[in-house]
Amino acid sequence: MTENPFLAPSPLPYRLPPFGEIRDEHLRPALDQGMAEQLAEIARITADPAPATFDNTVVALEATGQxxxxxTAVLDVRTSVDTNPELQALDAEYQPKRAxxxxxxxxxxxxFARLDAVYARRAELALDAESLRLLERRHQEFVRAGAQLPPAQQQRLRELNAELASSSALFEQNLMAANRAGALVLDRVEQLDGLSETAIEAAAANARELGLPDTWVLSLLNFTVQPALAQLTDREVRRRLLAAALERAELSNGQLAATMAALRAERAALFGYPNHAAYVVADETAGxxxxxxxxxxRLVAPAVANAERELARLAAAAEADGVxxxxxxxxxxxxxRVRQxxxxxxxxxxxxYYELDRVLFDGVFHAAGLxxxxxxxxxxxxxxxxADTRVFxxxxxxxxxxxLFLADFFARTTKRGGAWMDELVTQxxxxxxxxVVHNNLNLTKPAPGxxxxxxxxxVRTLFHEFGHALHGLFSDVRYPSLAGTAVPRDxxxxxxxxxxxxxxxxxVRDRFARHHESGEPIPAELLxxxxxxxxxxxxxVLVEVLAAALLDWAWHTLPAxxxxxxxxxxxxxxxxxAGLSLAAVPPRYRTGYFGHLxxxxxxxxxxAYLWSEVLDADTVDWFAGNGRPVRESGEVFRRELLARGDSRPALECVRAVLGREPRIEPLLVRRGLTA
Structure with a gap:
């Protein structure tokens, strides 16, 4: 253990983990020692003979577990971006241990007795606003984690949490395996007709990487509708590709999801809630x-009406082709075809006109500077x-x-699907x-050169995930529990x-939307x-998202x-x-590959995506129409919201930016639902 790089804070700038020195064998002993150290730190807090105070209990608790x-930051990033069987086994073993x-x-x-004693005297302590928020959130966290349950129920809670942690690790491993197994292997280049030359080359490179020479492989992305479906002219290939996406992990993860939903419902019942959804949303902004x-x-009926009108147009176009x-x-x-x-x-x-580095430097980074x-x-x-990770x-x-901002843009078989942000070091x-924050995407890596x-x-996803990165980078709070993206899920x-x-x-667009060869801006007519x-x-599109949201809601409103x-x-x-069983419009995620859940x-x-979009659409209107320069508006948004983390209630932050209550009307206009 004396040579384990985890044992001391990293000497690198911003305490970036020393990835060049870290080996897989360092993880297990460091996990064991980290858990033991934190329990020893907790024991010192509880053994303190002095009466409980904010500093010797709440602040002391914040400093434990470094x-x-x-x-765990390194374990989590490794298992999600570059896993292997040994790491998967370690993760499966330690998920229940961490729970x-x-x-x-x-x-x-x-x-909890010490924390509760401080909480009971909170009105007398003259705490600053952030410290009071920490005390209230920590107390609520402990109560929602079972601190006030009787011993028998606490024991059952421990069992449920351990089983859920194990099941979650297994679900992720099953899904990664299903994504690999479900990749569509094609043996004739004619079957890829409609795809660009670059996409065909990437499919050939993908096949070589998988040890399948003289074939072409279309790997599955995290969601249902695979991008290649819009271009492939071979209808049978399209059918096979969508079937592979829809049916992956159905057997391995379907019943596992049902088991997890039942365990969550039982856990919610321990706390007196009718179902898991009620338990979750009680701590969110929705309430x-x-x-x-x-x-x-409110969104289902107009969304379905719009979708049915669109489907009629598409079916007519297909019928003209004899379909x-x-x-x-x-x-x-x-x-x-109809869009064209x-x-x-x-x-x-x-x-x-959307070359990655140009979009990143002249788009994403330029907008952040602006x-x-x-x-x-x-x-x-x-x-x-x-090796693909870039550090800025x-x-x-x-x-x-x-x-520091780390960017890892390319898909690989050892990486989970989707796009996400996380923190290696929390401010x-x-x-x-x-x-120290990182963004991950799953772009297809092209052939060399x-x-x-x-x-x-x-492009939209790149900007989206960087929005999460800014939330972490701009965090400006004292306590780590309240920092960055540690805000309500919705x-x-x-x-x-x-x-x-x-x-x-x-x-912004005029800078990054330029031809990758000539540098010419995107033509006004095309734009x-x-x-x-x-x-x-x-x-x-809205029906796909609503179907996924309501599928989630159905699983988690089940009673125990x-x-x-x-x-x-x-x-x-x-x-x-839910009124969303349109045969031609499957949900964005089905249960077996609904990793979000x-x-x-x-x-x-x-x-949360739709709930947050209400705030988003209103705020975009505010940016565009408040009469301030962009830089001034950005400073308000940063100071009043991005920098705050969870140091004050989320909707208070929104009101501080907008100067009023948020409105749903901008979302309805954006989504074409005003009629």
Whole structure:
């Protein structure tokens, strides 16, 4: 252990983990020692003979577990971006151990007694606003973790948490295996007709990497509708690709999801809640089941009406080609055909203007400088967690160092699907640390020497995930529990959705939307066509998202003691009951690959994307129409919201930015639902 790099804080800038020195064998002993150290630190707090105070209990608790923080941050990033069988086995072993460790802290009666004593005297303590917020949030955290339950129920809670942790690790491993196994292998290049030359080359390179020479492989992305479905002319190949996406992990994860939903329902019942959704939303900005149900219900009927109108147009276009049995595998293809016919726009025509580095430097980074005054310097001397990872140092306008941003953009078989942000080091004035954050995407890596050209959706995703990164980078709080993105789940997507607006902000777009060879700006005519076509297909897109949100809601509004025997039938019945069982429009995620719910912490929370979009649409209108310069508006948004973390209630932050209550009308206009 004396040579284990986790044992001391990293000597690198911003305490970036020393990935060049870390080996897999360092993780297990560091995990064990980290948990033991934190329990010893807790024991010292509870053994203190002095009466409980804010400093000797609450602040002391904030400072515990620093070794464990260092090692779990690395374990989590490694298992998600570059895993292997040994790491998967270690993760499966330690997920329940980590859950038990969390329970050991939250269910420590002596610790909670001290915390409760301080909480009871909170009105007398003259705490500053952030310290009072920490005390209230920590007390609530312990209560929601079972600190006030009787011993028998606490024991059952420990068992439930351990089983859920194990199941979550297994769900993720099953899904990664299913994504690999479900990749579509094609043996004739003609079957890829319609794809660009770059995409075909990437499919061939993918096949070689998988040891399948003389074939072409289309790997599965995290969601249902695979991008290639919009271009592939071979209808049978489209059918096979969509089937592979829809059916992956159905057997391995379907019943596992049902088991997890039942365990969550039982856990919620221990706390007196009717179901898991009620338990979750009580600690979110929505507050109640009824509020979420009302929002989703308000959107379903107009979204379905829009989708049905769109589907009629697409089915007519398919029928003109002799297709009389229009299905979900046809929808993306004919949506693209109709878009081309009605708007004279081929979506692929935009890609030569969206080269990755140009979008990153002249788009994402430039927008951050325009709004917030920050700058970026690539640090090739610092090593990331994978060879593809790039490290950037971030500076304030006056040159003051702010933090590190790591970017890992490419898909690989050892990486989980989707796009996400996380923190390797969480900002805290108490601990004297500045933020280290990372973004992960799953772009197809082109053949050597070929440019990385993005779709419009991938450009939007790049801006979206960087919005999360800014939330972590701009954190300016004392206590780590309140820092960065540690905000309610139905609020955390809001800043990242706002950041998407810069992709269409003229001053930003004019810099990055340039041809990768000539450097010429995107032609005004092509841009006008793209803008005119932007609302096309939004009905079906919204139905996909609503279907996923309501599927999540169906799983997590189940009461305790009502197990699901047939997950596939349950899913179909849930979508039908919600009015969303459109045969041609499958949900964005089906149960077997709905990692947000069963791995990623969004259980009973997928509605957050739509809930946050209400705030997002209103805030985008505020940015565009408040009469202030962009830099001034950015400073308000940063100071009043991005920098605050969870140091004050989320909706208070929104009101401080807007100067009023948020409104739903901008969302309805954006989504074409005003009629």
């Amino acid at each position: 070794l464990l923080r260092r090692v 038990a460790h969390s329970d050991a802290i939250h269910l420590d009666r002596a610790l 109640t089941e009824a509020a979420v149900t009302e929002l989703l219900g 009389t049995d229009f299905g979900p595998h046809d929808l993306p293809y004919y949506a693209e 016919a009605e708007y004279d726009l081929d979506s692929a025509a935009l890609q030569p 709004a917030y005054g920050i700058t970026f310097t690539e640090r090739t001397d610092l090593v990331g967690y994978h 140092e971030v500076f304030e306008q006056d040159g003051t160092p702010l933090g 805290s004035h108490l601990l004297g640390v500045r933020p 070929r440019p990385v050209l993005l779709t419009a959706d991938e 609020f955390v997507e809001f800043p990242s959705q706002v950041n998407e607006m810069w992709a269409n902000w003229p001053e 006008a066509k793209a803008e005119a076509a932007e609302t096309f297909g939004q009905g079906t 003691g009502q197990p699901v025997e047939d997950p596939v039938a349950f899913e179909a019945a849930a979508l039908k009951a 069963f791995v990623g912490g969004y259980s009973a929370g997928y509605y």
